[in-house]
Amino acid sequence: MVEVRALCKSWGPRPALRDVGFAIGSGEIVGILGPNGAGKTTTMRILTGYLAATSGEVRVAGHDVLDDPDAVKRHVGYLPETPPLYPELTVGQSLRFVAELRGYDRRARVLAAGTAMERVGLGGWEDRRVGTLSKGYRQRVGIAQAILHAPPVLILDEPTSGLDPAQVGEIRALIRALAGSHTVLLSTHVLAEVEAMCPRAVVLAAGRVRADGPLDALRAATGDGGWVEAEVRGVAPRVLGEVPGVAWVEPGEADADGWIPLRMKAADPARPSIAAAVQVAGGQLRALRWCLPSLQDTFLSLTRDP
Amino acid sequence: MSAAWAVWRKELAIYAATPLAYVLAAVTLSLAGLFFWLGVALTGEASLRVMLSDLAVAQLFIVPMLTMRSVAEERRQGTLELLLTCPVSPGAIVVGKWLAALTLCGIVLAATGVFPVVLAMYGDPDWGVIATSYLGLGCVSAAFCAAGLFASTLTDDHVAAGLLGIVMLLPLWLLAGAERVLPRAWAERLAPLGLVGHLQSFGHGILDTADLAYFAALGCGFLVLATHRLEGRRWR
Numbered sequence: 186m187v188e189v190r191a192l193c194k195s196w197g198p199r200p201a202l203r204d205v206g207f208a209i210g211s212g213e214i215v216g217i218l219g220p221n222g223a224g225k226t227t228t229m230r231i232l233t234g235y236l237a238a239t240s241g242e243v244r245v246a247g248h249d250v251l252d253d254p255d256a257v258k259r260h261v262g263y264l265p266e267t268p269p270l271y272p273e274l275t276v277g278q279s280l281r282f283v284a285e286l287r288g289y290d291r292r293a294r295v296l297a298a299g300t301a302m303e304r305v306g307l308g309g310w311e312d313r314r315v316g317t318l319s320k321g322y323r324q325r326v327g328i329a330q331a332i333l334h335a336p337p338v339l340i341l342d343e344p345t346s347g348l349d350p351a352q353v354g355e356i357r358a359l360i361r362a363l364a365g366s367h368t369v370l371l372s373t374h375v376l377a378e379v380e381a382m383c384p385r386a387v388v389l390a391a392g393r394v395r396a397d398g399p400l401d402a403l404r405a406a407t408g409d410g411g412w413v414e415a416e417v418r419g420v421a422p423r424v425l426g427e428v429p430g431v432a433w434v435e436p437g438e439a440d441a442d443g444w445i446p447l448r449m450k451a452a453d454p455a456r457p458s459i460a461a462a463v464q465v466a467g468g469q470l471r472a473l474r475w476c477l478p479s480l481q482d483t484f485l486s487l488t489r490d491p
Numbered sequence: 492m493s494a495a496w497a498v499w500r501k502e503l504a505i506y507a508a509t510p511l512a513y514v515l516a517a518v519t520l521s522l523a524g525l526f527f528w529l530g531v532a533l534t535g536e537a538s539l540r541v542m543l544s545d546l547a548v549a550q551l552f553i554v555p556m557l558t559m560r561s562v563a564e565e566r567r568q569g570t571l572e573l574l575l576t577c578p579v580s581p582g583a584i585v586v587g588k589w590l591a592a593l594t595l596c597g598i599v600l601a602a603t604g605v606f607p608v609v610l611a612m613y614g615d616p617d618w619g620v621i622a623t624s625y626l627g628l629g630c631v632s633a634a635f636c637a638a639g640l641f642a643s644t645l646t647d648d649h650v651a652a653g654l655l656g657i658v659m660l661l662p663l664w665l666l667a668g669a670e671r672v673l674p675r676a677w678a679e680r681l682a683p684l685g686l687v688g689h690l691q692s693f694g695h696g697i698l699d700t701a702d703l704a705y706f707a708a709l710g711c712g713f714l715v716l717a718t719h720r721l722e723g724r725r726w727r
Contacts, residue, residue: 230572234576235575235576236725254578255578258576258577258578259578263572265569265572265573266569267568267569269571269573271568273504273505274504278501282497285494285496286494286497286574287577288493
């Protein structure tokens, strides 16, 4: 649905994007993850036809953004980082204006505006001035403007930034609901956002794609993958180091009752053998956990300067 | 072109919801009243000659104030991103905004229609001259709105945009006095570019295609420049 190849953008001598490439299939929800200044907004602006790339190719729903920007604009709904709203207009006026811009006739305008308001939970807010709305509701108006023409592709730039936790939850639920009928590309520097909504992430740092794939694959690709944590009593840690599949054992301080926390470099399937070895040695086992590096660790290691 | 009407309607809704347009209309109408009284009292003529030519000068300062927000505010607010990510040509956006500002000027000019009515009650004005004078003022407004709109595409600061508009138009007006400061040969060459010369014939009841072409060229030129600014933004 969205194809980006060898995308470069520079302002003068300063490169903002360097050889960015990814492809998004129909119906996917993909998060563009990266620290501030990584090039997330620039990428999205090029995808929506707002900015032109220095070089590279972008196709949305089969249309080239440079050759046929209007076709791309018809297929894309876009919510910029600050929702583009006119505080002087009412919610209804704003949506009917966008519908008219997109070439809807009078009846279709009213219909499309009404449907969009219902979908984002703004039913009954039609006559409120946008300037008097709370941030969360403004975000809803922004999303309503973006989905009004039922675009197959939805591009959301930091859709939850600056909202309070309750509003973040509401907007996330809304985006998840929209994901059923749109291909969604959203950007964020908040890890939890990707974890909560996107099965797949494209990690962008300093204008380059650092990683692209399902979250678990990203975790596995960075650092040493996972490890096993255990708490044992009455068994020497070195005994467990001899279990097949365990590379090394790092014992911690034993507590007052004699329980020793252990960190073992081992694969997830080695856990039953570890449990069996503890039993054979006549020891006790209180915990045996498979651990993955947190997304935070993954993110930091991916976006660190090489 | 439906996009131009969408923008026109939206602009008028915003003008109606903000104080700027009302303040400027009030200022223009007060000045018109003052100019009307001065013109009639000083010359003793039943004509709008003084009022209309002075209003043209006032427009030079007022119209850029009216148009200063039009693109600058969209840029500042981020709504330009909304307009330009819809399948709409920058030309349609510019035309819609220009027509909206011009509509407002038209409403204010229509309100000054009370003055010729007063003249008709007490004297015998030349309706032909009044009609051409209003046409001249309309041409001035159209050209000034275009210039102000272009100024507004140059910066995202309102006040700077307003001042830029005035600064762009001021030389056109000052050319009338050019022979006093410039060498004769230069002044003669620049004279056809001056505003005042092209307005005079309207005030005398004469419609000269050269004058109409002057204002059309001025207006279209600035509209093309403004469109160009919006288009070029994609590449920066």
